[in-house]
Amino acid sequence: MDVRSELTALMSQGETSKVEFKTSFQKEVFESVVAFANAKGGQVIVGVSDCQKILGIQLGTETLSNWQNQIKTATYPSLIPEMERFEVEGKTVVVITVAEQPIKPVAYKQRYFKRIRNANHLMSLDEVANEHLKTLNSSWDYYIDTRHDFNDISMDKVEAFIAQIEHQQRKQFVEDPYTILRKYELIKDNSLTFAAYLLFVNNISAVTSFQIGRFKTETTIIDNLDLNIDLPSQVNRAIEFIRKHLMVEFIITGKAQRVERFDYPLDAIREIVINMIVHRDYRDSGNSIVKIFDDKIEFFNPGTLYGDMTIAQLMSGDYSSRTRNRGIASMFKEAGMIERYGSGIKRIQHACIEYGMPPPKFEEFQHGFKVILYKKITDLQVTEQVTEQVTEQVTEQVTLLLNCLVGAPKTTKEILACLELNHRPTLLYKYLQPALSQKLIIMQYPDSPKSPKQKYLITSLGEDVVSHIKK
Numbered sequence: 323m324d325v326r327s328e329l330t331a332l333m334s335q336g337e338t339s340k341v342e343f344k345t346s347f348q349k350e351v352f353e354s355v356v357a358f359a360n361a362k363g364g365q366v367i368v369g370v371s372d373c374q375k376i377l378g379i380q381l382g383t384e385t386l387s388n389w390q391n392q393i394k395t396a397t398y399p400s401l402i403p404e405m406e407r408f409e410v411e412g413k414t415v416v417v418i419t420v421a422e423q424p425i426k427p428v429a430y431k432q433r434y435f436k437r438i439r440n441a442n443h444l445m446s447l448d449e450v451a452n453e454h455l456k457t458l459n460s461s462w463d464y465y466i467d468t469r470h471d472f473n474d475i476s477m478d479k480v481e482a483f484i485a486q487i488e489h490q491q492r493k494q495f496v497e498d499p500y501t502i503l504r505k506y507e508l509i510k511d512n513s514l515t516f517a518a519y520l521l522f523v524n525n526i527s528a529v530t531s532f533q534i535g536r537f538k539t540e541t542t543i544i545d546n547l548d549l550n551i552d553l554p555s556q557v558n559r560a561i562e563f564i565r566k567h568l569m570v571e572f573i574i575t576g577k578a579q580r581v582e583r584f585d586y587p588l589d590a591i592r593e594i595v596i597n598m599i600v601h602r603d604y605r606d607s608g609n610s611i612v613k614i615f616d617d618k619i620e621f622f623n624p625g626t627l628y629g630d631m632t633i634a635q636l637m638s639g640d641y642s643s644r645t646r647n648r649g650i651a652s653m654f655k656e657a658g659m660i661e662r663y664g665s666g667i668k669r670i671q672h673a674c675i676e677y678g679m680p681p682p683k684f685e686e687f688q689h690g691f692k693v694i695l696y697k698k699i700t701d702l703q704v705t706e707q708v709t710e711q712v713t714e715q716v717t718e719q720v721t722l723l724l725n726c727l728v729g730a731p732k733t734t735k736e737i738l739a740c741l742e743l744n745h746r747p748t749l750l751y752k753y754l755q756p757a758l759s760q761k762l763i764i765m766q767y768p769d770s771p772k773s774p775k776q777k778y779l780i781t782s783l784g785e786d787v788v789s790h791i792k793k
Contacts, residue, residue, distance in 0.1 A: 329408055329417065333367065333374055337440040340364035345371050346379060347389055351418070352396055353442050356430040358420040359401055360445070360453065361437035369415035378413025386416065398429050399605060424465035424516075425605070427453040461648035462605065463517035466510055475514065476524035479552055483521065483657060490658035506653065517649030520604065526550040529604055532560060534612040536567045553599050553650065557659065560595050560612070561588070567614050585697050586619065590673035590682070594693050596659060597666050598623045600651050606689060621693040626686050633684055636667055637715040637756070668759070675761065684715070715760070716787060723753040724762060724780055724788050731766055731777040754778065762787060 337343055342354045344366055351366055358364035369379040386405045394400045404419040427434045427450055434445040434453075445453070480499050488494055495502055503509045508518035520530060532549040547563045549556050569585040598610050603625025613620040627636065628646045645651045654660045661669075667684070674682050674695065683694040716724075726732065726740040734749065743749055757763045762784035766777040780788075 329367075329410060329415075332365070333370060333376075333410075336374060337372070339437055339439055342366045342440075342442075343370040343372055343374065344368045345377055347416075352393060352430045353433075353435050354437075355393055355401060355403055355418065355420050356397060356428050357435035357437040357442040359397075359423040359428045360426050360435065361422065363420055363422040364437060365420070366418040367415055368418065369413065376411050376413050376415065378415065381407060381414055381416070389416075389418075396430055399423070399425055400607075401428060421468055424462045461646070463520065463647040463649040464507055464510075464515055466513045467516045467519045468513075470514055470519045470523075472514065474519060474524060475522040476552070479522045479524065479554075483554060483653070486657045491656070506649075506656075508649065508653070515649060516604070517647065517653065520553050520650060521653060523552045527552075530556065531609040532556050532599070532612075533609050534560060534563050534614070536614045538616070554654075554657070554659070556599055557592075557596055561592055564591055564595075564612065564614060564619070586695055587673040587677040587679070590670045590677075590695065591619070593666050593670050593673070594621050594695075596654065600654055600660065601625065601628065601646055601691075603646060603690075608689060617697050619695045621695075622687065622690055623692075624690045626689065626691055633686065633715070634717050636684060637717065671759065675759075681715070681760065716762070716791075717752075717756060719752045720757045720760070720762065721788075721791060723757055724784050727763060727778060727780040728785065728788060731779040733775075733777050737778065757784070 332341060333343075335341065340358070340362065341364060342358075344351050344354070345368075347368055351368065354364075354366045358366070370376055386407065390402060390405055394402050401420065401423070403421075405416060406419070407414055407416050427436070427445060434450050435442045436445050436449070437443070477499060480503065484495060484499060484502055497505070500509065503518060508515050508521070520527075523530065527550050530550055530553060533546065534549070535543045535546040538544050545567065547559075549559055551559070565584070565588065571583050595612075598621060602610055602623050606624035608624035610624065611620075611622045613622075625646060627633070651660065660666075670682055670693070674680070680696040683692075683696075685692050685694075722741055723737070726737055732740065734746070737753075738744070738746070738749060741749070741753070754763070758765075760783075761781060763778050763780055765771060766779055767773045767775065770776070
């Protein structure tokens with residue numbers, strides 16, 4: 323049966339839970355698109371009346387792309403449905419195909435609709451909340467990818483990744499690759515999940531675009547690389563390109579082999595790149611972007627902090643680890659590419675501190691998240707820059723602690739009294755540890771952390787932060 327015959331048969335059934343007729347492109351089309359997305363998917367046929375009469379519509383050269391753009395802009399999370407024109411009985415109709423969305427509910431102008439039988443139902447607050455809770459129990463990348471099949475992935479890459487897991491886990495799989503992928507929930511109902519496609523895509527994929535550029539100025543690029551490949555391969559290729567554009571000095575230690583020291587810690591760069599790949603919002607049309615300048619490296623990733631996490635929580639470590647892409651994160655962890663969840667930010671900070679660099683800057687930027695590494699420069703040049711960056715990352719608790727220590731060192735007991743606290747673990751985890759890790763305070767007896775005479779002193783950087791906050 324050809325496509326037009328199928329379309330005629332579809333229209334003959336009338337409106338159903340998966341089919342809706344519209345005479346023209348109007349606001350009701352948006353409501354139907356959202357309703358199908360929040361249910362099991364469906365098709366809106368534009369140019370047909372409720373009683374199945376083919377009226378047809380007039381289309382210009384840009385009409386369908388304009389419709390698609392309007393739907394994308396008016397829905398949240400943004401929907402980009404497929405659109406196709408057909409000639410039926412000498413008249414033009416358009417079929418808008420909407421897939422069920424893994425992340426629900428989807429809204430149109432802050433209203434939520436769901437397809438029930440042959441009508442669009444306005445969802446109640448309870449229904450909206452329930453759909454949201456269902457989504458939280460899963461992850462986008464565990465859903466079936468309806469656009470790709472097994473021809474779109476490389477079994478050589480699958481087998482190489484399995485071998486990496488075997489080496490990391492010190493075990494041997496006896497099952498075939500397809501069975502192993504099912505075990506890891508990368509195949510469901512004999513179909514690929516989004517995670518499987520992103521991990522093992524065999525060709526170029528616009529979804530995984532990762533762009534890296536070496537910039538001389540904000541507008542002058544002297545070298546660039548665009549990686550549209552599978553995610554595991556992106557890690558090494560991205561780090562290799564960044565490393566190529568770093569300055570390196572060779573340190574003579576007296577040993578047979580000289581030591582290479584790059585102007586940025588490679589451990590921090592690797593951690594940032596892996597975090598970008600694992601935590602990126604692949605539903606967003608933007609690209610992951612790295613910009614290498616003479617004095618800094620900027621890392622931008624589509625997708626703001628996941629859930630309700632804030633920058634302050636991220637910096638203090640006071641949060642429970644949740645990931646946007648559980649399937650991808652799980653496979654990276656199995657292969658030893660991630661050590662443990664939720665500790666990447668601290669490892670980046672510590673790597674920079676140990677390298678003698680200014681602390682990294684973390685910020686939410688437009689529709690994404692940005693990390694900036696600054697090259698090590700002289701103390702006079704860095705003081706104000708570091709103060710400003712650190713101040714942005716200081717929590718309210720650490721600010722209170724710093725004010726408490728201005729003037730004279732204090733014991734734990736004296737600090738508790740100053741802050742009017744009774745709970746020592748709270749003081750340790752929310753005040754002292756964050757301040758110590760940011761080098762805002764130091765111990766008077768660092769070699770004896772548990773000494774009964776132990777006192778805490780504010781550093782010059784801590785004093786600069788206090789002064790900066792008071793400005």
